[in-house]
Amino acid sequence: MSQNNVTRAVVIGHGHYLPERVVENEEFTKTLDTSHEWIVSRSGIERRHFAAEGETTSNLASHAARAALANAGLSAEDLDAIVVATSTPDLTFPSVGTMVQDQIGATKAYAFDVQAVCAGFVFALANANALIVSGQAKRVMVIGAETFSRIMDWTDRGTCVLFGDGAGALILEAQPGAGTSDDRGILSTDLNSDGRHRDLLYVDGGVSTTGTAGYLRMQGNQVFRHAVEKLAATAETALAKAGLSGDKVDWIVPHQANIRIIQGTAKKLGLPMENVIVTVQDHGNTSAASIPLALSVGAAEGKLKRGDLVVTEAIGGGLAWGAVVLRW
Ligand code: UT7
Numbered sequence: 001m002s003q004n005n006v007t008r009a010v011v012i013g014h015g016h017y018l019p020e021r022v023v024e025n026e027e028f029t030k031t032l033d034t035s036h037e038w039i040v041s042r043s044g045i046e047r048r049h050f051a052a053e054g055e056t057t058s059n060l061a062s063h064a065a066r067a068a069l070a071n072a073g074l075s076a077e078d079l080d081a082i083v084v085a086t087s088t089p090d091l092t093f094p095s096v097g098t099m100v101q102d103q104i105g106a107t108k109a110y111a112f113d114v115q116a117v118c119a120g121f122v123f124a125l126a127n128a129n130a131l132i133v134s135g136q137a138k139r140v141m142v143i144g145a146e147t148f149s150r151i152m153d154w155t156d157r158g159t160c161v162l163f164g165d166g167a168g169a170l171i172l173e174a175q176p177g178a179g180t181s182d183d184r185g186i187l188s189t190d191l192n193s194d195g196r197h198r199d200l201l202y203v204d205g206g207v208s209t210t211g212t213a214g215y216l217r218m219q220g221n222q223v224f225r226h227a228v229e230k231l232a233a234t235a236e237t238a239l240a241k242a243g244l245s246g247d248k249v250d251w252i253v254p255h256q257a258n259i260r261i262i263q264g265t266a267k268k269l270g271l272p273m274e275n276v277i278v279t280v281q282d283h284g285n286t287s288a289a290s291i292p293l294a295l296s297v298g299a300a301e302g303k304l305k306r307g308d309l310v311v312t313e314a315i316g317g318g319l320a321w322g323a324v325v326l327r328w
Contacts, residue, residue: 006177008185009132009140011328013074013171015067016296017060018049018283025161032157039161044259048164048284050149056090058099060167061145064292065104068141068169076104079171080137082111083128085120085144085288087317088151089113092207096145109141116193117201118255118316120144120288125170125312125324126189132174143169144288151203153215162257163216164284168292181242184307184327188241190234191322197226201317227261227315231323232268235313238323246270248309251328253298255314256280256290265313277303287316304328 024047025036039045051060061084069076084097097111116123121144128140145167152160177183200222205214231254239245246269254262256279266276277298279290286293291312298304308328315321 004179006179007133007135007174008177008183009129009172010175010185011170011326012173013068013072014169014292014296014299015064015069015071016166016168016293017063017067018166019051019055019060021050021052022047023050028157028161031154032161034157034161043162044280045162045284046281049166051147051165057086057088057145057147058090058096058103060147060165061096061100061143061169062103064145064167064169065100065141065143068171069104072171074139074171076106077108079106079109079139079141081128081131081140082106082109083124083140083142084111084113085116085124085142086113086146087115087117087120087287088147100143106141116288116316116320117318118257118285118287118290119314119318119320119322120316121291122312122314122322122324123191123320124288125186126191126322128172129186129189132172138174140172141169142172142292143167144290144292146287146289148216148285148287151213151216158220159216159218162285164286166283166286166289166293168289168294168296170292170295181244182327186324186326187244188238188325189322190238190241192230192234193318193320195318197319198317200226200319224258224261226319227257228264230315230321231261231265231313234321234323235265235269235311238325239311242325244309244325249311250275250308251298251304251310252276253291253294253310253312255316256283256294257285
């Protein structure tokens with residue numbers, strides 16, 4: 001790669017928020033034919049957080065945003081844009097982004113949402129990167145925030161034990177780079193969709209159909225099959241676009257849906273589990289919030305260090321899937 005001065009979107013702050021209420025697997029056995037053993041062995045999930053009554057996606061997102069601002073040593077007025085990845089907005093409109101803008105007082109930022117379900121944060125990161133490299137923003141808050149507990153069918157044991165609520169946020173800043181893979185910041189992105197598979201994972205309600213929010217429906221084993229196959233492929237493609245190979249990766253920070261998918265993807269990429277940030281046991285599947293939650297937890301625990309090469313990858317409803325390669 002030639003050594004040209006380029007603009008890179010560099011992570012300068014991170015934060016996360018989890019609702020207070022923790023629900024252990026055992027709690028589901030009171031109302032469903034399920035067990036802690038089944039949930040752990042099939043998914044790796046031990047507990048998840050659920051938002052309190054009246055606590056909305058924008059509330060969770062704003063908590064995470066404030067934590068990221070504090071971590072970066074910035075005030076909300078330093079932001080040019082806010083991009084929120086969510087499939088569980090407070091209202092059909094306006095966007096959660098504009099609600100966060102108001103709640104944190106980011107008076108100079110334009111704000112909008114990105115909806116790519118569990119792949120939402122990867123899509124939002126890629127869009128924020130595009131805003132920065134094209135000169136449309138210098139500092140962008142990118143948030144993944146969800147209240148999936150609000151779209152659970154509590155009688156469907158195949159889905160309701162898997163999901164949780166939470167939010168994570170990164171702040172990206174335009175910084176000069178040399179144009180090589182040694183630069184800090186986002187180095188490459190790879191985004192994909194295949195709408196033929198919409199029936200594998202969807203919500204059975206919506207504005208222009210039922211006029212209701214609906215409930216999540218999933219053919220879990222079918223999604224599983226696609227996930228194992230597509231996640232390693234998109235991570236490898238993103239690495240190749242950055243001129244890098246798997247052996248250079250310090251951390252995989254995957255979407256946290258299922259420990260078996262995470263292990264299978266790491267194996268395909270030739271990386272040991274020591275190089276993978278795993279939070280699925282404590283958070284469950286928080287859809288678009290899972291990657292920024294894992295990044296923020298990994299950084300707070302001192303695992304992610306400045307200069308580390310990080311690959312994030314996710315797949316979800318659509319299907320939509322993708323990966324982002326960045327140097328922390
Ligand atoms: O984040 C977006 C993308 N989503 C994903 O990546 C999720 C991908 N899928 C998965 O994580 C897994 O497919 C699941 C964890 C959802 C399910 O694991 P599985 O090994 O694929 O199980 P299965 O769906 O094939 O079900 C096996 C059995 C079934 O019983 P029969 O038909 O074999 O008698 C289910 O009825 O397990 C049964 N089952 C349960 N048993 C106890 C399903 N849910 C439960 C439950 N407790 N909660």
